[in-house]
Amino acid sequence: MTTNDFLQLGLYLAVLMALVKPLGAYMALVFADAPNRVTRVGAPVERLLYRLAGVRADEDMGWKRYALAMLVFNVAGVAAVYLLQRTQQWLPLNPQHLGTITPDSAMNTAISFATNTNWQGYAGESTMSYLTQMLGLAVQNFLSAATGIAVLIAVVRGFARRGAGAVGNFWVDVTRTTVYILVPFSLLIAVLLLSQGVVQTLSPYVDVATLQHGTQSLPLGPVASQEAIKMLGTNGGGFFNANSAHPFENPTPFSNFIEMLAIFAIPASLCYTFGSMVGDRRQGWAILATMLLIFVPLTVGLVAAEQAGNPALHGLAIDAQASAMQAGGNMEGKETRFGIASSGLFAAITTAASCGAVNAMHDSLTPLGGLVPMWLMQLGEVIFGGVGSGLYGMLAFAVVAVFIAGLMVGRTPEYLGKKIEAHEMKMASLAVLIPCALVVVCTAIAVMVPGGKAGIANPGAHGFSEMLYAVSSAANNNGSAFAGLSANTPFWNTLLAICMFLARFPLAIAMLAMAGSLAAKRHVPPSAGTLPTHTPLFIALLACVVIVVGALTFLPALALGPIVEHLTSITGH
Amino acid sequence: MKTLLRQAIVLFLGLTVLTGIAYPLLVTGIAQAAFPHAASGSLVEANGKVVGSSLIGQAFTEPRYFWGRPSATTPAAYNAAASTGSNQGPTNPALTDAAKQRIAALRQADPGNSAPVPVDLATASASGLDPEISPAAAEYQVGRVAKARGVAPDKVRELVAANTKGRQFGVLGEPRVNVLELNLALDQAVR
Structure with missing residues (x-):
């Protein structure tokens, strides 16, 4: 790795860490029960929405009602996106006269955007009308992110409340997340992106005669507004096929930096919000430290692998050495302005978080460089993870970690003053195991049926990696791809839609069930036998639990994909 | 309910x-x-006509122009309506073959140049529309462009330098040369 590679990583982490406290404290105010200086500002908008919808803002929901509200709200989202895609040919704001979308693809995309996955089987610029993008996809970018944050806040209330029968009001949580957090910060990010050259217009595509006597049709659209929430909500669905590699989505290194910051800003800051809401900020910092402990070494590994270059090209008359004149390394599937550092960092961030936007083609990463994003997803999207969902996934791992520690010393485990008993352990185990099981089972199905293998683009072990990556991405609600795989087929659209749905909602419901039972419990004051959960010891234990589950489940599969490809690549056969 | x-x-x-x-x-x-300007696609004009966007690369194959990154878009390179990378895996023989062909094409256009080819000229970009090349890739092509236009290489080098951007704020991204802007400057300066 070059000095500049480290410099870009260091600068990124420094700016991110500076954001955590102010943004985290702000979000704690947004979800505070008592009215405060933040929630007074948007009160008129909130009141209007509640009055129209017949929502009583002071209704406190039990976990079942909260979960039901979440489900109904998201089903409405799926239906809206599906219908928009099927009818876009008759609707306005379709200057390119794009046609209807096939039922399997439309259903896949609807579920994909409602589950915050944003897996894309289609190419945006040749498929989706401006209206579908704005009114369908971008709205789901907001609302799926708001859903994730709402569920997290309910789970945190489960730990924070004592002897309570309820976990909050889903309608209020979703509305506040959208009005106070997602819309204002998206607006800020959109303006920053505009200043760098991201397009934002409702005009049709522009046809030009190029310098060397060719023609080019330049696709446009309301991109900046969608790009902002695509990153901030860890959604990742690109306006264009090339996603954040497209110069109209991500034109400069600074726009790239903003986009990377937007991905981690909320997941990192929510750790602070969590600490604040449970009345012990050290708990939040400990979770954040655990995430960094896993994220940083894996990122360094990814960038180093890419900077080392592709051994297959070593024999050719190619200069891949990093210098003041070029980034060097493995430049296949990468943009010149991003080189190795800004591409490698982006690849790690987008898969650690469940964003799934890409500014480089992951299919063309070196074998070890490609292993890192795949494994970051397989760890359950808890290293930052999706907005809200990353942290509630991590809290499930924390419950498992205190349980394991409790087994070692023979005591009933406690976390944040709540006794962890059989019901909590069942729910936490479900949350940990659902994505793991989905990845393993559905990859096996894809490998065994012709419809699965038909999508493979690259020969050998890499072809298996493409399938494993796709299922890992869908079953952890990430959405990035080894995009050579031809996934816009009935088989893949259906399999991946099932993965996305099952990874999102059953897992969220399990966590809400845990929150419901935790909220009802009384607070147990810490005693001499209580394992403190803010210490380096616990941070190490939690990191180990995440790593061990991820390694035990996926090492065999990874050995058949990226690891064997790495070995053949360095030995040359 | x-x-x-x-x-x-x-x-x-x-x-x-x-x-x-x-x-x-x-x-x-x-x-x-x-x-x-930016929100409408950063369009570039030459002689009163729109000739493209400074953010979207174009296909250049004539020796008198600087060439951009190889593009994997279909059916032709730099099809702005269908952005995509090659998605070829690192051990895919097709990737190595494509790199060999690109090296051969560069060599054929510039027979006297035996320097190794900068990696960004041998590998396809992520978007297929990369508007930029590395300064190393520009330097590699200076001799060919100068010869095709019948000017001194240093004159071309000056234009390359004038169209080179460093890392943003000195840290972010990579140094780079905008190919369309450079070629437009060439057409202006050297008829």
């Missing part, structure tokens, strides 16, 4: 108006007021 349904649907519609109509239209308004 009926209350819940009504709440879900009305709130969904209300938030859709906020996030799917008000918000993108507000951003569009700001964009057209404050950044009209």
Whole structure:
């Protein structure tokens, strides 16, 4: 790795860490029960929405009602996106006269955007009308992110409340997340992106005669507004096929930096919000430290692998050495302005978080460089993870970690003053195991049926990696791809839609069930036998639990994909 | 359940108006007021005609122009309506073959140049529309362009330098040369 590679990583982490406290404290105010200086500002908008919808803002929901509200709200989202895609040919704001979308693809995309996955089987610029993008996809970018944050806040209330029968009001949580957090910060990010050259217009595509006597049709659209929430909500669905590699989505290194910051800003800051809401900020910092402990070494590994270059090209008359004149390394599937550092960092961030936007083609990463994003997803999207969902996934791992520690010393485990008993352990185990099981089972199905293998683009072990990556991405609600795989087929659209749905909602419901039972419990004051959960010891234990589950489940599969490809690549056969 | 349904649907519609109509239209308004050039695609004009976007690369194959990154878009390179990378895996023989062909094409256009080819000229970009090449890739082509235009290499080098951007704020991204802007400058300076 070059000095500049480290410099870009260091600068990124420094700016991110500076954001955590102010943004985290702000979000704690947004979800505070008592009215405060933040929630007074948007009160008129909130009141209007509640009055129209017949929502009583002071209704406190039990976990079942909260979960039901979440489900109904998201089903409405799926239906809206599906219908928009099927009818876009008759609707306005379709200057390119794009046609209807096939039922399997439309259903896949609807579920994909409602589950915050944003897996894309289609190419945006040749498929989706401006209206579908704005009114369908971008709205789901907001609302799926708001859903994730709402569920997290309910789970945190489960730990924070004592002897309570309820976990909050889903309608209020979703509305506040959208009005106070997602819309204002998206607006800020959109303006920053505009200043760098991201397009934002409702005009049709522009046809030009190029310098060397060719023609080019330049696709446009309301991109900046969608790009902002695509990153901030860890959604990742690109306006264009090339996603954040497209110069109209991500034109400069600074726009790239903003986009990377937007991905981690909320997941990192929510750790602070969590600490604040449970009345012990050290708990939040400990979770954040655990995430960094896993994220940083894996990122360094990814960038180093890419900077080392592709051994297959070593024999050719190619200069891949990093210098003041070029980034060097493995430049296949990468943009010149991003080189190795800004591409490698982006690849790690987008898969650690469940964003799934890409500014480089992951299919063309070196074998070890490609292993890192795949494994970051397989760890359950808890290293930052999706907005809200990353942290509630991590809290499930924390419950498992205190349980394991409790087994070692023979005591009933406690976390944040709540006794962890059989019901909590069942729910936490479900949350940990659902994505793991989905990845393993559905990859096996894809490998065994012709419809699965038909999508493979690259020969050998890499072809298996493409399938494993796709299922890992869908079953952890990430959405990035080894995009050579031809996934816009009935088989893949259906399999991946099932993965996305099952990874999102059953897992969220399990966590809400845990929150419901935790909220009802009384607070147990810490005693001499209580394992403190803010210490380096616990941070190490939690990191180990995440790593061990991820390694035990996926090492065999990874050995058949990226690891064997790495070995053949360095030995040359 | 009926209350819940009504709440879900009305709130969904209300938030859709906020996030799917008000918000993108507000951003569009700001964009057209404050950044009209960039928001409409950073279009570039030459002799009063729009010849492209400074952010979207174009196919250059004539020796008198600097060539951009190899592009994997179909059916032709630099098809702006269908952005894509090659998605070829690192051990795919097709990747190595493509690199060999690109090296051969560069060598054929510039027979006297035996320097190794900078890696970004031998590998396809992520978007297929990369507007830029590395300074190393520009330097590699200086001799060929100078010869094709019958000017001194240093004259071409000056234009390359004038169209080279360093890392943003000295840290971010990579140094790079915008190919379309450089070629337009060439056409202006050396007829």
